Amino acid sequence: MAQKQSVKKVVLAYSGGLDTSIILKWLTEEYDCEVIAFSADLGQGEELDHVPEKAKKTGASACHILDLKEEFTRDFVFPMFRANTIYEGRYFLGTSIARPLISKAQMDIAAKEGADAVSHGATGKGNDQVRFELAYYHFDPAIKVIAPWREWDLKSRSALEAYAKKHGIPVPTSKKFPWSSDRNLLHISFEGDILENPWAEAPEEMYVLTARPEDAPDQPEYVEIEFEKGDPVAVNGERLSPANLLAKLNELGGKHGIGRVDLMENRYVGMKSRGVYETPGGTILEEAHRAVESITMDREVMHLRDSLVPRYAEMIYNGYWFSPERKVLQALIDESQQTVNGKARVKLYKGHCRVVGRDSATDSLFNVDFATFEADDVYDQADAEGFIKLNALRMRIAAIQRQSKK
Template sequence: MKIVLAYSGGLDTSVILRWLKQTYEAEVIAFCADLGQEEELQGLEAKAQKLGASKCIIEDLTREFVSDYVYPMIRAGAIYENQYLLGTSIARPLIAKKQVEIARREGADYLAHGATAKGNDQVRFELAYAALAPDLKVISPWREWNFKGREDLIAFAQKQGIEIPVSREKPYSMDRNILHISYESGVLEDPWQEPPQDLFRLTKNPEEAPDCPEIIELEFEKGNCVGINGEKKEPVEILRSLNALGSRHGIGRVDIVENRFVGIKSRGVYECPGGTILHFAHRQIETLTLDREVMHLRDSLIPKYSELIYNGFWFSPERYFLQSAFDQSQHFVSGVVRLKLYKGHLTTLGRKSPYSLYNPKLATMESDQGAYDPKDATGFIRLNSLRLRTIASSQQGK
């Protein structure tokens, strides 16, 4: 029996690796997707082998993650429940995809993950497995073992001599990649409790951010950010640069109570500095280049698209369908946006595009030299008010 475990080196997957060895007496291959966790990957291979893994495979997927997952999501303007930029959600399909590829390559017939039985990740992983490898069997330890919560896992780890990055005092569940870092559990389970300042790892406290604002220019081509301050960069370089800028100015902190797919409300705290800047700037260039009806129709579909990512349906036909429609809308979303970064806030200073639909001759409050006949508005208003006048006359006549 051979199992490929999606392994991060955190509390859950460290305990799970040892538990799988003891429970199933199987060969366990630990797979860690490098999505830009940086220092969190140090010593991971040695730790996994110490826990009993036959091998630990670490693959650098950062470029694929940003280019093929984050950027398409930005082009779609995705945001879940108007606040969450889907940093954890968008990483799961790529991890699952590579996990399946490794299982095929290594001749494994079981996949395992560390998602809890109350969370969304179990659904995300297993929907991706189903779409990509319906023949492989899935082991979900949190739905099988007798541990009741993270305190039980900490006790087990201490008893087994397993090194873990958490304690009873700071039992936060964290997920990090190049797009964001998330925090759950511990004092955060009380939605009235302010997150402690030592929780945050990426962004400076906005109150302590520089007193001098920073102005940047982002260049877009077909909905993709391709440059910063006149310098062309690859997607990964752009996101890393924006992370540094956003972190310095305290941008991208979000504290929300969200609705999980499984039916539970949960409180999550997120840091997403670069993604916040990208999302904001992309919207600004769209205001200049997207047709009104296309924008309004696209905006009506954003909640559904975001929900598909959040719920784990990245590899579904409906997500592909919406993606193609959104990408079609981006053909002329090109130009430059100028932003001011200051103490947690983003302000638009300007935007320009060779495909701008903004016509100053039409928009001016001064004489437009015949570009727009004010008298036309009379008939326009009269036709649009016809049904309202009909309803009013009917109701008043009764």
């Protein structure tokens, strides 16, 4: 183990839960330093209730809670969704995309408070330690980083509870939901407990944001989403701020049981893990965005952008949001969205969302005169013969060569 750093003041990413409360106390004891608690409000709702009170009771000299919902949606979620970014074909990156903003805000507070260190509650087995710390070093290459899970000897749940009781930190007498979760405006994730058995179905009581699809309304609901330069700006004709728009789609999608995903994912540190996710609004948003792109986006531009999405998704999943390669790729993505203006109509019904209409008054590339199956005066179907023969030339030459060998 490396020699312990000398620290005077540390800003801790603090949720108010048992683990980060223990970390707060542990930092004051092990490092004999001042601890400032920080929580980012990204849409957790009631989870942030009483956080300042808990933090100060546990030994924090101050507690900062910042409302970052609009910045989160506008500057992190929407840029990612301009690329229809999904990790390994399934995961909407709800946890991954939150970490760079949390880190950015945490480092802002560290600078204002004159702190010489920051700390987080991510374990040494997960992705979040990488995401947090890559961002920290982007803003201050000399910052001291304390990752308690990589240092302390509290290796079990019973050890954590014993430490908490010793220091007067309240320990839940019965944990109703034994799995861990992480929530923000884009999604909620679940890991651990029964989910560590890949064969076991996730229990229904786990889900928070979505109705059981079988219990969703028996009548479908239609939703219109309008886009400007690839970003959603209105739902059913009502213009909304980014955070309010995503919250509205969460409400609509949740009511119809949309957005549940159960997957095995490949962590950056090398292991496979199972996660269950609810992303109701994001699922609707991605479906609608693709629909508007389909009528406004040039074919070759779309294919080029799509070929880069797996790499872009890996950058976000692995914690490289502030990297130069992500910024360069974002510039290409944003340029591709300049003509993505229009609206999509989506049908919501019992766990499914499906595009049933798309339109663009200003940038549609669909021309019925060319595409129609009826008679037209703009397309000479005989031209297709030469097109086909030219594209078949290399295969025709190869066939002639094979025949000559027989």
